[in-house]
Amino acid sequence: MTEAYFPQEIEKRWQKIWEENNTFHTPDNSEKPKYYALSMFPYPSGKLHMGHVRNYTITDVIARFKKMQGFNVLHPIGWDSFGLPAENAAMKHGADPAKWTDENIAYMTKQLKMLGLSYDWKREVTTCKPEYYKWTQWLFLQLYKKGLAYKKEAAVNWCNTCGTVLANEQVIDGKCWRCDSVVEKKFLSQWFFKITEYADQLLEDLEKLPGWGDNVKTMQANWIGKSHGAIFRFKVKEIEGMEVPVYTTRPDTVHGITYLVVAPEYKDIEKLTTPENKQAVEEYRANARKMTEIERLSTDRVKTGVPLGTHCINPFTGEEFPLWTADYALVEYGTGAVMAVPTHDTRDFDFAKKYNLPMKVVIQNPENPSDCKDEAYTEEGILINSNEFDGMKNTEAKTAITQKAVDGGFGEFKTQYRLRDWLISRQRYWGAPIPVVYCDKCGIVPEKEENLPVMLPTDVDFSVIGKSPITTSKTFKDTTCPICKGHATREMDTMDTFVCSSWYYLRYTDARNSEKCFDKDLVNKWLPVDQYVGGIEHAILHLLYSRFFTKALRDCGLLDFDEPFKNLLTQGMVLKDGSKMSKSKGNTVDPDEIFENFGADTARLFILSDSPPARDFDWSDAGVEGCYKFLNRVWRLASEGINNGDILKDYNFSFPLSRENDDLVRTVHIAIKGITNDISNDFQFNTVISKYRELTNAIYDWRGKKGQLNGEDKNVFTFAVESLIKLMSPVTVHMSEEIWHEFGHENSIHDEKWCEWDENLAKASKITLVVQVNGKVKDKVEVDEGLSDDKLKQTALSTDKIKELTAGKEIVKTIVVPKKLVNIVIKG
RNA sequence: GCUCCAGUGGCGGAAUCGGUAGACGCGUUGGACUUAAAAUCCAAUCGGGGUUCACCCUCGGUGCCAGUUCAAGUCUGGCCUGGAGCACCA
Numbered sequence: 026m027t028e029a030y031f032p033q034e035i036e037k038r039w040q041k042i043w044e045e046n047n048t049f050h051t052p053d054n055s056e057k058p059k060y061y062a063l064s065m066f067p068y069p070s071g072k073l074h075m076g077h078v079r080n081y082t083i084t085d086v087i088a089r090f091k092k093m094q095g096f097n098v099l100h101p102i103g104w105d106s107f108g109l110p111a112e113n114a115a116m117k118h119g120a121d122p123a124k125w126t127d128e129n130i131a132y133m134t135k136q137l138k139m140l141g142l143s144y145d146w147k148r149e150v151t152t153c154k155p156e157y158y159k160w161t162q163w164l165f166l167q168l169y170k171k172g173l174a175y176k177k178e179a180a181v182n183w184c185n186t187c188g189t190v191l192a193n194e195q196v197i198d199g200k201c202w203r204c205d206s207v208v209e210k211k212f213l214s215q216w217f218f219k220i221t222e223y224a225d226q227l228l229e230d231l232e233k234l235p236g237w238g239d240n241v242k243t244m245q246a247n248w249i250g251k252s253h254g255a256i257f258r259f260k261v262k263e264i265e266g267m268e269v270p271v272y273t274t275r276p277d278t279v280h281g282i283t284y285l286v287v288a289p290e291y292k293d294i295e296k297l298t299t300p301e302n303k304q305a306v307e308e309y310r311a312n313a314r315k316m317t318e319i320e321r322l323s324t325d326r327v328k329t330g331v332p333l334g335t336h337c338i339n340p341f342t343g344e345e346f347p348l349w350t351a352d353y354a355l356v357e358y359g360t361g362a363v364m365a366v367p368t369h370d371t372r373d374f375d376f377a378k379k380y381n382l383p384m385k386v387v388i389q390n391p392e393n394p395s396d397c398k399d400e401a402y403t404e405e406g407i408l409i410n411s412n413e414f415d416g417m418k419n420t421e422a423k424t425a426i427t428q429k430a431v432d433g434g435f436g437e438f439k440t441q442y443r444l445r446d447w448l449i450s451r452q453r454y455w456g457a458p459i460p461v462v463y464c465d466k467c468g469i470v471p472e473k474e475e476n477l478p479v480m481l482p483t484d485v486d487f488s489v490i491g492k493s494p495i496t497t498s499k500t501f502k503d504t505t506c507p508i509c510k511g512h513a514t515r516e517m518d519t520m521d522t523f524v525c526s527s528w529y530y531l532r533y534t535d536a537r538n539s540e541k542c543f544d545k546d547l548v549n550k551w552l553p554v555d556q557y558v559g560g561i562e563h564a565i566l567h568l569l570y571s572r573f574f575t576k577a578l579r580d581c582g583l584l585d586f587d588e589p590f591k592n593l594l595t596q597g598m599v600l601k602d603g604s605k606m607s608k609s610k611g612n613t614v615d616p617d618e619i620f621e622n623f624g625a626d627t628a629r630l631f632i633l634s635d636s637p638p639a640r641d642f643d644w645s646d647a648g649v650e651g652c653y654k655f656l657n658r659v660w661r662l663a664s665e666g667i668n669n670g671d672i673l674k675d676y677n678f679s680f681p682l683s684r685e686n687d688d689l690v691r692t693v694h695i696a697i698k699g700i701t702n703d704i705s706n707d708f709q710f711n712t713v714i715s716k717y718r719e720l721t722n723a724i725y726d727w728r729g730k731k732g733q734l735n736g737e738d739k740n741v742f743t744f745a746v747e748s749l750i751k752l753m754s755p756v757t758v759h760m761s762e763e764i765w766h767e768f769g770h771e772n773s774i775h776d777e778k779w780c781e782w783d784e785n786l787a788k789a790s791k792i793t794l795v796v797q798v799n800g801k802v803k804d805k806v807e808v809d810e811g812l813s814d815d816k817l818k819q820t821a822l823s824t825d826k827i828k829e830l831t832a833g834k835e836i837v838k839t840i841v842v843p844k845k846l847v848n849i850v851i852k853g
Numbered sequence: 854g855c856u857c858c859a860g861u862g863g864c865g866g867a868a869u870c871g872g873u874a875g876a877c878g879c880g881u882u883g884g885a886c887u888u889a890a891a892a893u894c895c896a897a898u899c900g901g902g903g904u905u906c907a908c909c910c911u912c913g914g915u916g917c918c919a920g921u922u923c924a925a926g927u928c929u930g931g932c933c934u935g936g937a938g939c940a941c942c943a
Contacts (some may be wrong), residue, residue, distance in 0.1 A: 240857050244939080272943070358942045648879060654893095715866090717877095729894095838923070850924095
């Protein structure tokens, strides 16, 4: 065995052998229990970045560890390959998005293989290939049949730079998630998925996910935004038979209403406007349309509005109050109208102050009454000025008042969600075409399943500006109606790429099936994913959509489970010099360079070593070198062992051993136990790696003390080094394999069983007893493991130091913590 | 404003149940080897004070203030700071 460690040569060689031997193929039929380890699949942007390296290394180590523990592990990879960057690149360079995408996939595949990842490449999926998007379209049709896909005219988010609409989830701070441009509102007819129908399930089933972080779960819960309240319907005084319904979470304040607000886009607003007010209202509405989302939704903005001239009647009091329009009411939420109680709502208060509208206090804290002149009182309290409800606690009044409305026929209890339906149409080329046609006679007609896939046309002109390139195709638009065979035109929009990524994890179970989306038995056998690993940026988007898809497909009879991802690990970002790696900051580290200079094993080891997976990780060049040195140290231990004849082909030793050898064997067992627990317990790879180092240090120390090794020593030494190599094998996949073979083994170390430990050996023969006086450490004594509590107490009390400290003092009590510590409580 | 997460040496971070705070590493300093360098190895490294000064003793220390306890980084209450998410959602 060479004395020097040459990772590049070793890594290339083993990668080739593994590929030839099909080492990481996953059989569908196996006696072993299944384990599905999954990384969020990449967008083929061109090259891997360190975030990918971290993500895939974490999942790979988990997959390998589980495999060694005896599971049949599914660990697949694929490409989320539809999307704007390919199309933008095509427009810029006049290339074909398909070609651009294929080239990127080819390059990144090479990089993934260089990282030594244990993927079953036979299950690779690529969402932009017809054999995949055929099934994306097929699933769309299933949702359509279920009434979960529908088209409607709505106020939607429009990104002018990307030239397409966006889902609510893709608007961050009023800006496009991709290009950061300010998003506008447009009224367009678009395709939606009815995710709101699953709002309650999506919320409640979060409780079925103890393996998800609280941060992700609360983000989803907040996004769904369930609230309890009431609908009240107010008669319009001036218009016979006309009513304005409002949604409120504060029915208890209904006696304090002094005006009512409808959104500028409210459907009946023109009817509700008197001729005298028409001009002002029209101007206000036009102005609101012009404003961006950001301007409109800014909370710091001074509220504005104009009166409509009409009035509503409060059915609880008979009072009349004016109707206004103001853009602080949102047309998409609730009923689009708000009952305003300035005394008990800060927004209504601000508005009422500005326009000098009346206020009426109806809730009061009896101990500290407020007149609500300076600010709204939004806390709990007792009702006043509320007729028969006076004196009631407001929490109880919510129910009582709503009940009165129910009984009177002018209201009901109502649960409301913030979640909106998922807008999936995109006015872009590089996506899965929505498989519907518009027939001159039959209207909207879904494409027949046997006609799938609806192929993306290739005769398109990418140089067009201001419209989707797909519209330039001469072959795509005109078609025949599947029902009447008459003339029809195809839907020109494609699907949001998040639709493609909402089901890819299902396709891996049966990736090559050309007859079906997936085999039902296979999908139910492999799913749910046992461990999903990816970035926190998908906390709402991809993870919420996938959960919705799973539930919807379950209801279509395609799946037997409710939740796709049993455990979720959201890995932290990879930072450099304290900030996120990015091209614009110029602080990126190229994985290729690291592979070339240090090898993939060093990269894998380092990316796991310094921080727990969920935390951000600061890349440091010194840290990489430190890991490289450590691997050299392990390599030397093995190569010197072989070259000196200290490594035996098989080890074999029996107890009792000499003291030092016994200690080393115990150290190995302690390491096996610790490393196994650390991986099993939230994948604490940073402490796993520190334990690799501790074990390595211990073996070095032991050998340093021994000098020449005798027969028993060689057996123990071989056991120790071989255990170390095996424990490291999920991380340093190539080096461990190389050393394993140098030690004379014929099989792959990756087919080996994980190391086991003996509980009796996984502890030191001696323990350090800590002796405290009044809770402060005063002395430490080496004692044999397994002494009784009484014996420990006696030992503690009999040391010179403790005798001195306790002399002449009263010992109040003595607490013994078995195998650890004695605390002596003294007085005086 | 609301919600969640975090706060430990010069740095990344350790510390099952409340039981030796700072594992392991990075960095720094000193030393060995060497003509020299690289590599490697050894040692020191939370702060203040003391001392008979390689040992040792003592006090303080996990964002802040209280509390529970024989014992608190860990539990409880109240704050402060940073990060993330949501935000005119009635």
